[in-house]
Amino acid sequence: xxxxxxxxxxxxxxxxxxxxxECVQDMDHENMFWYRQDPGLGxxxxxxxYDVKMKEKGDIPEGYSVSxxxxxxxxxxxxxxxxxxxxxxxxxxxxxxxxQYFGAGTRLSVL
Amino acid sequence: xxxxxxxxxxxxxxxxxxLELRCNYSYGATPYLFWYVQSPGQGLQLLLKxxxxxxxxxxxxxxxxxxKRSQSSFNLRKPSVHWSDAAEYFCAVxxxxxxxxxxxxxxxxxxxxxxx
Numbered sequence: 001x002x003x004x005x006x007x008x009x010x011x012x013x014x015x016x017x018x019x020x021x022e023c024v025q026d027m028d029h030e031n032m033f034w035y036r037q038d039p040g041l042g043x044x045x046x047x048x049x050y051d052v053k054m055k056e057k058g059d060i061p062e063g064y065s066v067s068x069x070x071x072x073x074x075x076x077x078x079x080x081x082x083x084x085x086x087x088x089x090x091x092x093x094x095x096x097x098x099x100q101y102f103g104a105g106t107r108l109s110v111l
Numbered sequence: 112x113x114x115x116x117x118x119x120x121x122x123x124x125x126x127x128x129x130l131e132l133r134c135n136y137s138y139g140a141t142p143y144l145f146w147y148v149q150s151p152g153q154g155l156q157l158l159l160k161x162x163x164x165x166x167x168x169x170x171x172x173x174x175x176x177x178x179k180r181s182q183s184s185f186n187l188r189k190p191s192v193h194w195s196d197a198a199e200y201f202c203a204v205x206x207x208x209x210x211x212x213x214x215x216x217x218x219x220x221x222x223x224x225x226x227x
Contacts, residue, residue: 031213048214090154092155098143102156
């Protein structure tokens with residue numbers, strides 16, 4: 001089974017802190033994704049990566065950056081957390097056939 | 112541009128009743144179509160997918176979906192709902208062949224409640 005692991009289920013941070021969300025997949029997938037999920041808005045793509053050190057902006061990249069130094073790991077970085085970044089963050093990796101596999105999510109609260 | 116519409120934000124059904132969740136998509140070619148389910152506090156789990164071939168696809172947990180090109184729809188169905196089916200359901204569309212990045216566009220979700 002494909003396993004996508006997000007390092008934290010719940011995080012509480014203060015405004016202005018630098019926040020790292022980590023995601024690891026074990027299927028040697030090329031493509032990885034970060035989404036944020038908010039009620040009524042569904043999943044919105046923040047960033048994706050199609051290879052090591054390669055990344056592209058999604059629909060809502062403002063306030064976020066990403067890092068992919070190794071194929072299995074894709075990190076989302078909030079340079080200076082703000083209250084409007086309180087949300088559920090979901091990481092996914094994609095098989096060559098286009099099926100996305102998701103982690104359990106990280107619920108981030110920024111106070 | 113690709114888009115996915117799930118017109119029902121919230122649906123309540125009785126346990127044992129049949130279920131149909133609607134999904135309409137906008138895409139210029141034959142899309143890849145997916146249904147995912149999300150239990151409270153969890154990530155998304157793939158229920159089923161359509162790539163090509165038979166337009167009626169079977170998935171896990173007794174779900175099925177039918178691709179109707181003429182209606183640009185991919186509705187999810189289950190003949191008899193169980194209390195454990197209470198969850199949020201997401202329809203998604205991807206570029207045929209996956210493309211260079213396998214990006215998906217998700218609908219806004221339908222929250223299913225099951226009454227005893």
